[in-house]
Amino acid sequence: MARIxxxxxxxxxxxxAAAFAGGGHQVVVIDPAPELATRLARVWAEGQQALAQLGRLVPAPQAPVPVVSAADAGPAPDLVQEALPEQLALKVPALAALEPHLRPDTVIASSSSGLDPAQIAAALQRPERLVIGHPCTPPYLMPVVEICGAAGTEPAALDEAEALYKSLGKTVLRLNRPIAGHLVNRLQAALWREAVHLAAEGVASLGDIELAVNEGLAPRWCFVGPTGVFHLAGAEGGLQRCLDALGPEFERWWDELGTPRLDPWTRQILVQGMAAHDPRPVAQIAQDRDQRLSRLLTYLQANTVSAPDAPEHPR
Ligand SMILES: NC(=O)c1ccc[n+]([C@@H]2O[C@H](COP(=O)([O-])OP(=O)(O)OC[C@H]3O[C@@H](n4cnc5c(N)ncnc54)[C@H](O)[C@@H]3O)[C@@H](O)[C@H]2O)c1
Structure with a gap:
């Protein structure tokens, strides 16, 4: 059991907090916000339910404990998971103030979606212990965690973070160098750019663009990635045949992809289109997503390919 x-x-x-506590670790959450205890209790309840469904909830887990400051957090932790707002001006001084409460070998993992790890670690005495540990949300449910370090990061810090995430059953993707958005959000940004372009150009309703992904792309993507799709599209000739047949056509499409801006007019189209497509309150959409997602992930977990020549990570 690690202290987090x-x-x-x-x-x-x-x-x-729910992911680590549900995985059997001892968790303290530091945040002076008055609503912390209520929010944490709610997410812990939802997290336990989801983890139990996935078979990833340890017996008799310890609830995460909310505290106002590091001085109230008890013995120094094995890992700090930083989840402050995405602003260097906030993360840098907060981590520098936290460091005296840590051990020299504590790993500091930042959840940052796009900041440079070298800059996040700039004011630390031991910048070599800082890594990026970026989850998909919700972190107790989604399998992927992306990790990477700066040029000066100790490989051991990355190894220790990876081992802890793997103890939660996570799929850890290790980037060779930092890049804004890591893998998942960069890919998401590329697709969203075109979705915004199509909506802003009035090519289809925002609802139909959403469905093109929900039902046209997403089901296959559970099993084959964006290149794997085209490996299969090449039939018996695989990716090579597909590249020969469709490569020039795809390059023509790439040249035509949109480069929209999120100006007031485009924002209005998106917000109105979203309201028309799904008028439910956000909390209800999130709850519905998480319930269905945990059923889907349970299915995927139980149905990994087990043929002798199957790859190690078939999903
Ligand atoms: N929102 C997402 O979908 C998502 C997904 C993956 C990663 N991330 C990253 O995770 C990080 C957190 O994002 P979020 O959406 O949870 O932000 P958030 O604004 O919901 O939460 C930030 C919390 O930090 C607290 N805080 C602010 N200053 C503090 C301080 N000095 N000490 C202690 N607590 C303090 C705030 O009270 C707040 O509760 C960001 O770096 C973001 O890029 C976000």
Whole structure:
């Protein structure tokens, strides 16, 4: 059992707390916000339910404990999972103030979606212990965690973070160098750019663009990635045949993809289109997503390919 401190108990911090506590670790969440205890209790309840369904809830887990400051957090942790707002001006001084409460070998993992790890670690005495540990939300449910370090990061810090995430059953993707958005969000940003372009150009309703992904792309993507799709599209000739046949055509499409801006007019189209497509309150959409997602992930977990020549990570 590791000791984990979560710095910042918002959407991501509370989700991380549920993931670590449900995986059998001792968790303290540090955040002076008055609503922390209520939010953490709610996310912990939702997280336990989801983890139990996935078969990933340890027997008799210890609930994560909310505290106002590091001085109240008890013995120094093995890992700090930083989940402060995405602002260098906030993360840098907060981590520098936290460091005296840590051990020299504590790993500091930042949840940052796009900041440079070298800059996040700039004011630390031991910048070599800082890594990026970026979850998909909700962190107790989604399998992927992306990790990477700066040029000066100790490989051991990355190894220790990876081992802890794997203890939660996570699929850890290790980037060779930092890049804004890591893998998942960069890919998401590329697709969203075109979705915004199509909506802004009035090519289809925002609802139909959403469905093109929900029902046209997403089901296959559980099993084959964006290149794997085209490996299969090449039939018996695989990816090579597909590249020969469709490569020039795809290059023509790439040249035509949109480069929209999120100006007031485009924002209005998106917000109105979203309201028309799904008028439910956000909390209800999120609850519905999480319930269905945990059923889907349970299915995927139980149905990994087990043929002798199957790859190690078939999903
Ligand atoms: N929202 C997402 O979907 C998502 C997904 C993956 C990663 N991330 C990353 O996770 C991080 C957190 O994002 P979020 O959406 O949870 O933000 P959030 O605004 O919901 O939560 C941030 C929390 O930090 C607290 N906080 C602020 N200053 C503090 C301090 N000095 N000490 C302790 N707590 C403090 C706030 O009270 C708040 O509860 C960001 O770096 C973001 O890029 C976000």
């Amino acid at each position: 401190w979560i710095l910042g108990g918002g959407l991501v911090g509370c989700g991380w």
